[in-house]
Amino acid sequence: MNHLDTIMEHNRSFVEEKKYEEFLTTKFPDKKMVVLTCMDTRLIDLLPRAMNLRNGDAKIIRNAGAIVTQPFGNIMRSILVALYELNAQEVFVVGHHECGMTGLNASKIIEKAKHQGVSDNTIETLMHAGIDLERWLTGFDNVTQGVMKSVQIIRNHPLLPAGTPVHGLIIHPETGKLDVLVNGYE
16 A cells, blocks of 8 residues: 555544544644744654644744745745734744754755756756746754854844844753743843
8 A cells, every 4th residue: 555545544534533633723823933944854742842842833834944045935924824814922032952954065965856857957947037946945954053143134024023032942852941042032
């Protein structure tokens, strides 16, 4: 059985047995917070538990490295929607030790893409169109740098509501220990 079939089989019993009832909440975060964190699989359950978050407490946005790469991209738009439309009042950027975005090598990713069928012509077309793949596919030198840069972009966004606390934290992906880099209340 493939993953989709397994998921659909499980889902049928999940719904029939009303297991969803323990997760019922509204679209508004009870703790009025939005969390930007990494998509790392180790953080799926660990991060909310380490932060004492339950279903419905926070808007959680996940991407590779908890990075805001540009002020007018999808991540920043999601943060602003959470703040203006979904009653969030503060932002937490939570990176983690041993992140795969540390030292990410864009050239290697491009080579892997080519190996899996993306043509040289496609890469050249993107480059001629002004897409800097080396910049776009880059990570950061260390997790502290990544978190600090994301916090800076969010804090300095012209549409960020005045006085919005923006915090920067790092979590250890094995123990869940949180370290504060930026206290947004200060």
